[in-house]
Amino acid sequence: MLIGTVQVYNVREFGASGDGVRLDTGAIQAAIDRCAEDGGGTVALPPGDYATGTLRLRSRVTLYLAPGSRLLGSRSLDDYDADGIVGNVEDPLYNRCLIYAEDACGIAIVGEGGIDGRGQPDAFPVRAAKAGVAGLERPMLIRFVNCRDVSLRGVSLANAASWGVHLIRCERVRIESVNMDNLANQNNDGFDIDGCRHVMMSNCRIHSGDDAICLKSTSSEPTEYVTVTNCIVSSHTAAVKFGTSSRGGFRCVSIANCVFHDCRLGAIKLLLVDGGVLEDVQISHIVMDRVEGPLFMRLGLRGNTFESPGLRDNGSPEERERQRPAGRLRNVTISHIRATVTAEDKARSGIFITGVPGFPIENVVLDHIHVTFPGGGTEEEARRSVPEDEYRYPEQFFFGALPAYGAYVRHVNGISMRHVRLELASGDARPAIVCEDVKRLELDDLSAAEPDGPAPLLRFVGVHDSVVRGYRPEGSIESFLEMSGGSAETILLVGNGLHRTKEGVRRSEGTA
Numbered sequence: 001m002l003i004g005t006v007q008v009y010n011v012r013e014f015g016a017s018g019d020g021v022r023l024d025t026g027a028i029q030a031a032i033d034r035c036a037e038d039g040g041g042t043v044a045l046p047p048g049d050y051a052t053g054t055l056r057l058r059s060r061v062t063l064y065l066a067p068g069s070r071l072l073g074s075r076s077l078d079d080y081d082a083d084g085i086v087g088n089v090e091d092p093l094y095n096r097c098l099i100y101a102e103d104a105c106g107i108a109i110v111g112e113g114g115i116d117g118r119g120q121p122d123a124f125p126v127r128a129a130k131a132g133v134a135g136l137e138r139p140m141l142i143r144f145v146n147c148r149d150v151s152l153r154g155v156s157l158a159n160a161a162s163w164g165v166h167l168i169r170c171e172r173v174r175i176e177s178v179n180m181d182n183l184a185n186q187n188n189d190g191f192d193i194d195g196c197r198h199v200m201m202s203n204c205r206i207h208s209g210d211d212a213i214c215l216k217s218t219s220s221e222p223t224e225y226v227t228v229t230n231c232i233v234s235s236h237t238a239a240v241k242f243g244t245s246s247r248g249g250f251r252c253v254s255i256a257n258c259v260f261h262d263c264r265l266g267a268i269k270l271l272l273v274d275g276g277v278l279e280d281v282q283i284s285h286i287v288m289d290r291v292e293g294p295l296f297m298r299l300g301l302r303g304n305t306f307e308s309p310g311l312r313d314n315g316s317p318e319e320r321e322r323q324r325p326a327g328r329l330r331n332v333t334i335s336h337i338r339a340t341v342t343a344e345d346k347a348r349s350g351i352f353i354t355g356v357p358g359f360p361i362e363n364v365v366l367d368h369i370h371v372t373f374p375g376g377g378t379e380e381e382a383r384r385s386v387p388e389d390e391y392r393y394p395e396q397f398f399f400g401a402l403p404a405y406g407a408y409v410r411h412v413n414g415i416s417m418r419h420v421r422l423e424l425a426s427g428d429a430r431p432a433i434v435c436e437d438v439k440r441l442e443l444d445d446l447s448a449a450e451p452d453g454p455a456p457l458l459r460f461v462g463v464h465d466s467v468v469r470g471y472r473p474e475g476s477i478e479s480f481l482e483m484s485g486g487s488a489e490t491i492l493l494v495g496n497g498l499h500r501t502k503e504g505v506r507r508s509e510g511t512a
Contacts (some may be wrong), residue, residue: 007041008064011050018048020072025052035061039411040106045069045113049380053079057101057109057144065113065155072116072281073098073161074437075123077137084144086168089218089306090245093127094187096139108144108151116139119161119184126186138162138185144170148186152178159184164208166192167199169221175201183209183236190214190235195221195248201228208234211241216308217248217276222418232263239291242278247305249276249327255260255283265348266293267339271394272329273300281332288339292348294371295337297331297364299355299411300507301390329355330362339371346377346401355411356390357437363414375426377405382430382455386410403459406448409441416442424449431482434459440489441466447474456482456506460491469494476500484508 009031012018016027020126027052029041039058047068053076057063074080078094087095098117101107109115127136138161144150146169156179157164164182166189167173173196184189188209193199195214206212212235215223233239239260242250249272260267267288267341272278288294303325343349350373355361381401386408387397402408406422409415415438422432432448435441441463448457448471456479458468464486471480480501483491485508498504 003344005148007035007038009041009043010510011043011045016050018046018050020049020051023074024050025055025079029055032056032058032061032063034316036126042321045071045315051264052098054081054097055099057099057104057107059104060106062108062110065109065111065115067112069113070116071114073118073139073141075118077124077139079242080139083139084422088166093137094140096137097141097143097166098139099142102145103147104144107144107147107149108153109155110153112154114156114346115141116158117160117184119159121185124161124185127268138187142163142166143168145295146170148172150174152176154178156180160188161185162187163189163192165190167194167196169195169219171197175204177203180204180206181408183207185209192216193223193226194245195219196223197225199226202230204231206231207232207265209236211235211238213240213243215250215253216245217250218245220248222248222251222276223271224253226253228255229257231258233258233260235264237263237265238268238269239263239267241271243269243271244273244302245304245306246272246274246276246278246327250278251280251443255286257285259287259289260291261289263291266296266396267291268295268334270297270329270332271300272327273298273394274304274327275325276327278327278329279331283333284335286337288337290342291339292341292343293350293352294339294341295334295351295353296396297329297332297353297361298394299326299359299361300394300429301326301356302393326356326359328362333362333365333367335365335367337369337371341371341373343374345397346381347397349373350402350404351403351407352396352399353407353409353412353415356388357411360413364412365416365418367416367418368421369417369419370421371406372425373405373428375405375424375428377401377428377430379429379455382451402434403430404432405430405451406432408434409438410436412438416441416444417446418442418444419485420446422448427452429453429455431455431459435463436461438463439465443468443473445470445494447472450477454478456480458482464490466490467492467494468496471496473497473500476502479503479506
């Protein structure tokens, strides 16, 4: 059927029943194949429920889901193709998927209908940890590999047995006004964008069990030229995560004008642990409500090359020596953030920015940051030493409670914190900010809740060539700044309101 200048292929005319019981895989695939053979067009699903196994989308084919139509994933693994597809290098148990495309150009899934993977554990059980039990594979909803000019628009996506949408080395991708509810099983990521270029995501609502928007780089190809705007995101883990797969790194990414809410294990995670380069990232105008870990930045030494599936988290020292050196995490600006943190576990609460010895994070700007933290930290935690743990899979809570209620910054060369306001919902005995092994710190116009007890507002350990200016006190405190491990002569204090401070600067033994 020709509508205007677009050829439309109604799947009913190819034998699809749309009753939600009989498998319509063959009929829908026949419509897709005919559309592609004829030079392209639209394959339409009129109102109805279409049960199906794996479908392969072809070049110049648009899959249109009309209002009232649903594409339902089969609840039998046998209906999902295992051969002739590029799988998931991170875990082969996620190789299969409902909609697949490879080396295609000009493909789209659009409309007001929905795709429901029906991936609940009764049909797709979760494997025993590291057991690799055959038959416990869990298909994704969508995976596109090496595709160009990709569009997802208007559709609703739900209930994958594993990840939602996985894009591998794709170019010119537009994701617009997509609603995703992916919580039916475990490892329920929203969008995984791996080694892709020129990606635009806007006006989406994502509710996921695992990472909602996850940029990856499992190969040497970086993920670059990505914009995310006007999205509402919630997740049981992170709203936005770079990594952990980060072999090629991430470049030129902008995320703006979004709301993140109810994120249990973090809001923003920038993780570079496999030797790539993460640079030129801007994240701005974000509202965070009821989140844990509003910002976690980690440069590490895991060094996974993904030459074989699985993670080398616990390799021997000899294996670690053979891994690639740390990459570079630099030139990141995060601004205009308003966050309310609700973590019950203090290990998942504060801002945490850390490199590793000899490999600092470089040139970070935090500007107009306003965060309310839950409080509850103790004097013992205020003096706690945070482990380096440079080879491990990076999660903030692995490091335990931080010695600062607000921000803990370590192994950083160049960080500017401007117009930062740190508040507490209840008392806390830890400093607001702790910096260790930091050069070129600029702390300008700080407003922070005073700690309970003897802890200083700021603690610097091995901090050099830095300036603190414009602190505005809200109450009286014991000490403003405690310094150790370096020369006080390289720290400039300018225009700080210390009239309510019993002790302005406290120098430990050995600090000039």
